[in-house]
Amino acid sequence: MQEVLKKKSLEKRVLAPRESRKTIGNINVQNPRMVCRNVDVYYDDKQAIRKVSIDIGRNEVLAMIGPSGCGKSTFLRCLNRMNDTIDGCRVTGKILFDGKDIYDSSVDVVPLRAQIGMVFQKPNPFPKSIYENVSWAPKIHGLAESKAEADEIVESSLHKAGLWDEVKDRLDQPGTGLSGGQQQRLCIARAIAVSPEVILMDEPCSALDPIATAKIEDLIDELREQYTIVIVTHSMQQASRVSQRTAFFHLGDLIEVGSTDTIFTKPSHQLTEDYITGRYG
Ligand SMILES: Nc1ncnc2c1ncn2[C@@H]1O[C@H](COP(=O)(O)OP(=O)(O)OP(=O)(O)O)[C@@H](O)[C@H]1O
Ligand SMILES: [Mg+2]
Numbered sequence: 001m002q003e004v005l006k007k008k009s010l011e012k013r014v015l016a017p018r019e020s021r022k023t024i025g026n027i028n029v030q031n032p033r034m035v036c037r038n039v040d041v042y043y044d045d046k047q048a049i050r051k052v053s054i055d056i057g058r059n060e061v062l063a064m065i066g067p068s069g070c071g072k073s074t075f076l077r078c079l080n081r082m083n084d085t086i087d088g089c090r091v092t093g094k095i096l097f098d099g100k101d102i103y104d105s106s107v108d109v110v111p112l113r114a115q116i117g118m119v120f121q122k123p124n125p126f127p128k129s130i131y132e133n134v135s136w137a138p139k140i141h142g143l144a145e146s147k148a149e150a151d152e153i154v155e156s157s158l159h160k161a162g163l164w165d166e167v168k169d170r171l172d173q174p175g176t177g178l179s180g181g182q183q184q185r186l187c188i189a190r191a192i193a194v195s196p197e198v199i200l201m202d203e204p205c206s207a208l209d210p211i212a213t214a215k216i217e218d219l220i221d222e223l224r225e226q227y228t229i230v231i232v233t234h235s236m237q238q239a240s241r242v243s244q245r246t247a248f249f250h251l252g253d254l255i256e257v258g259s260t261d262t263i264f265t266k267p268s269h270q271l272t273e274d275y276i277t278g279r280y281g
């Protein structure tokens with residue numbers, strides 16, 4: 001009987017009018033790096049993100065979790081205007097980066113995407129050498145004018161990405177010849193090379209084995225000292241290992257946000273609890 005009642009009330013919650021699903025938890029942080037307010041995203045006339053408001057703090061890792069199709073990648077792409085590249089995708093609401101509206105018509109998206117870099121699910125090195133993978137963007141952005149400057153950026157970025165020792169003797173070889181985990185660290189080095197402020201990661205470990213995953217997770221922890229990181233993950237363990245705050249999405253709504261500890265031990269919303277305990281997925 002209890003079970004039936006619980007199931008009924010859960011169905012009611014799931015089917016409740018979506019307008020009523022206000023975010024639970026504190027969306028604010030002190031001294032935020034990014035501020036998102038009432039963000040809506042449409043693919044043609046289909047709404048994928050509904051009125052999402054959240055701050056993203058400095059030197060924090062924010063994990064975004066939720067069932068497949070709930071809008072995690074869509075929301076992540078809003079943060080550096082990557083959705084601009086998708087036909088029919090429309091973003092409304094406000095997203096501020098250090099107080100500036102990134103959707104303002106005066107904003108040039110090329111430097112914006114360097115400041116707010118992205119690492120994708122599948123490692124995607126350019127079909128070029130390891131050296132060129134890292135040095136290309138700094139050259140384009142005018143950060144490396146001489147060979148010596150480029151050398152320095154390549155070495156320090158590969159160091160920060162934890163890859164230097166493994167590749168220092170073969171910098172002229174193709175990036176695509178590295179292992180999957182090494183390729184992903186190369187992509188992280190490439191993002192770091194232009195001195196970003198924020199790094200967005202969309203399931204960066206989902207194509208990697210546990211050892212490569214552990215290396216990336218350690219790296220994320222180190223990078224947090226210098227960068228703001230937003231990571232989408234399907235792994236609860238990963239979210240709890242690497243993040244300080246967690247945001248749970250469901251059907252385009254931001255259902256709950258809070259400290260990672262609280263979300264994983266004392267979630268307030270039934271949907272969050274059901275998701276983290278694996279009752280649906
Ligand atoms: N390019 C697109 N054109 C049309 N609809 C899209 C597009 N990309 C995503 N969608 C839709 O928007 C919704 C959110 O998709 P999104 O990829 O953001 O989900 P997700 O949470 O990242 O899922 P997953 O965990 O499977 O990666 C889904 O209904 C999806 O079908
Ligand atoms: Mg996704």
